Amino acid sequence: MDEYDVLIVGAGVVGTAIGYGLAKRGRRVAMLDDSSYPFRASLGNQGMVWRQPKGYNHRPYANLTASAVESWAAFADELRDEVGIDCAYQRTGGLSIASGPEELAGLTRAMRALQSHFTSGGCEFEIYDRSKLTTLYPSIGDEVPGAIYTPYDGICNPLALLKALHHAFKARGGDYVPASRVNRIEALAGGGFKVFVEHGERAYRAAKVVLAAGLGTLKLAQALGASVPIKPNRGQILVTERLRDVNLLPSNILRPNQSGSLLIGASSDDVGYDTSLELVASANIANRALRIFPWLANVRVVRMWSALRIMTPDGKPIYQELPGARGVFVATCHSGITLAPVHAHAVAEAIDRDTFGGELSPFSMERFDV
Amino acid sequence: MFSLIDLCAANAVGVYLDGEPVQAPARISVAAFLLMHSDQPMRHSPVNDEPRSAFCMIGNCYECLVEIDGHPNQQGCLVTLTDQMRIVRQLRRPSVFSKGGRDE
Numbered sequence: 001m002d003e004y005d006v007l008i009v010g011a012g013v014v015g016t017a018i019g020y021g022l023a024k025r026g027r028r029v030a031m032l033d034d035s036s037y038p039f040r041a042s043l044g045n046q047g048m049v050w051r052q053p054k055g056y057n058h059r060p061y062a063n064l065t066a067s068a069v070e071s072w073a074a075f076a077d078e079l080r081d082e083v084g085i086d087c088a089y090q091r092t093g094g095l096s097i098a099s100g101p102e103e104l105a106g107l108t109r110a111m112r113a114l115q116s117h118f119t120s121g122g123c124e125f126e127i128y129d130r131s132k133l134t135t136l137y138p139s140i141g142d143e144v145p146g147a148i149y150t151p152y153d154g155i156c157n158p159l160a161l162l163k164a165l166h167h168a169f170k171a172r173g174g175d176y177v178p179a180s181r182v183n184r185i186e187a188l189a190g191g192g193f194k195v196f197v198e199h200g201e202r203a204y205r206a207a208k209v210v211l212a213a214g215l216g217t218l219k220l221a222q223a224l225g226a227s228v229p230i231k232p233n234r235g236q237i238l239v240t241e242r243l244r245d246v247n248l249l250p251s252n253i254l255r256p257n258q259s260g261s262l263l264i265g266a267s268s269d270d271v272g273y274d275t276s277l278e279l280v281a282s283a284n285i286a287n288r289a290l291r292i293f294p295w296l297a298n299v300r301v302v303r304m305w306s307a308l309r310i311m312t313p314d315g316k317p318i319y320q321e322l323p324g325a326r327g328v329f330v331a332t333c334h335s336g337i338t339l340a341p342v343h344a345h346a347v348a349e350a351i352d353r354d355t356f357g358g359e360l361s362p363f364s365m366e367r368f369d370v
Numbered sequence: 371m372f373s374l375i376d377l378c379a380a381n382a383v384g385v386y387l388d389g390e391p392v393q394a395p396a397r398i399s400v401a402a403f404l405l406m407h408s409d410q411p412m413r414h415s416p417v418n419d420e421p422r423s424a425f426c427m428i429g430n431c432y433e434c435l436v437e438i439d440g441h442p443n444q445q446g447c448l449v450t451l452t453d454q455m456r457i458v459r460q461l462r463r464p465s466v467f468s469k470g471g472r473d474e
């Protein structure tokens with residue numbers, strides 16, 4: 001039986017970032033991956049590296065997101081140095097475009113609240129009124145009152161990021177084990193864990209286990225006596241044909257791709273473990289986008305897809321060691337792209353040192369026990 | 371379900387290619403017709419202006435995009451020629467964002 005310092009359950013952007021971080025710290029790490037791909041948020045997201053207005057009602061999350069975004073450029077450089085893969089990170093600046101006056105007022109309130117967490121600066125934003133917005137986008141929809149602009153937001157290629165993290169993990173000596181869905185985790189009497197994969201025909205042993213299996217974390221933690229309050233939230237995305245001379249900032253409405261296509265999204269539906277596409281959701285996404293950018297009426301949609309977000313009750317991540325199973329750690333969030341640098345550095349270090357102090361301490365599940 | 375196409379009945383339909391009237395066989399795809407007609411590209415890539423032409427002919431590669439009867443970016447390999455069809459190759463098209471673009 002193979003022995004490791006740490007076993008990572010799940011090889012999406014969260015698991016690979018933590019696995020890479022631990023391998024880089026010299027730990028012997030294996031990453032156990034599922035064989036089927038029904039719920040991989042790592043493959044279905046829009047690749048936004050995004051701050052506004054995350055954490056406006058929760059200072060630690062605002063700070064965590066800010067520190068992730070601030071380290072993103074260096075992190076992209078680090079991955080390029082490690083394995084020569086470019087994640088195409090661009091700090092473009094980003095917009096939240098309002099459909100009506102109430103939405104603009106709400107966005108403005110949220111940004112003021114967010115800014116109040118950064119007393120020494122570092123959270124600048126601009127309110128673009130309609131006339132400012134029309135200098136940027138002359139044909140913006142008639143009912144659009146304005147938008148929020150921040151210079152911090154940007155985009156990356158999320159598939160390149162996942163690939164870079166996989167390669168970097170392996171380059172640092174990590175063992176990637178595909179087609180190995182974990183079905184049982186057994187605590188050993190003398191310490192450490194035995195992790196059984198598939199139908200129990202193989203097992204791996206390690207001192208620590210990290211549950212980074214997205215929605216799959218739910219059942220694994222349950223079997224260890226811990227209740228991790230996450231549930232799926234379906235997001236659906238429309239992909240347009242390729243366009244010439246796209247000169248648009250990423251926004252809450254769409255993100256431009258280097259390939260010339262636009263990703264328009266995304267819906268938010270609580271429909272359980274269901275990734276089927278719904279025409280009504282597509283129509284809602286399209287209609288909302290058309291109200292903002294009427295020229296989209298001349299652009300064809302060539303594809304659509306959906307994926308499941310991993311949502312906690314307050315939308316913030318969970319990082320902690322399970323109280324009932326010391327040595328088992330949970331890392332889950334729905335912002336695995338934005339937070340990737342934090343996962344590779346701070347979260348990996350916390351797992352390595354068995355202590356989620358500092359900026360990570362507010363993210364234990366105890367916050368839900370009120 | 372399957373039937374032989376008589377390519378010898380060459381001038382079966384009249385279509386417009388880039389505005390010019392052209393005779394073409396009936397019942398073949400737009401992409402097949404364009405390949406028969408010349409070795410000119412069917413379009414230029416909107417991303418890097420490279421010339422492109424049909425590659426897979428089965429609807430996968432999206433390389434044969436042309437304007438058909440006023441609708442841009444149609445997959446030429448999946449559309450059958452019909453009489454009076456208007457086909458326009460998408461050569462260095464203006465952007466949807468620029469003046470003179472599609473309907474802007």
